[in-house]
Amino acid sequence: MHEMALAEGVLQLIEDAARREKAARVRLVVIEIGQLSAVEPEALRFCFAAVAEGSVAQEAVLQIVEVPGAGWCAACAATVAMAQLYSACPRCGQHRLQPTDGTQMRVREIEIVASTH
């Protein structure tokens, strides 16, 4: 399950941000997961809860934004919806799609609670 490694990476980013901002704790984390990224949102949620335990992000709400996949079809010369990698173009049926969106997984936002000290 590669989501465990991803969750650890996300936590690392959060801890760095929290240290930089001198945060007491982290309230909210917004993560973008592309439809073509091969990341399972529920698996990531589960793994994140496991790795965040005992950290500054322990009580953070994990909000996952799913980004639809899109690809460029050279045959149609158009951007079309893409449900999965290597899928055929929904317009012409050819396998010439070049993914243009939805392959990413990134942290969009980290909301912290400032330390009062």
Ligand SMILES: [Zn+2]
């Ligand atoms: Zn096409």
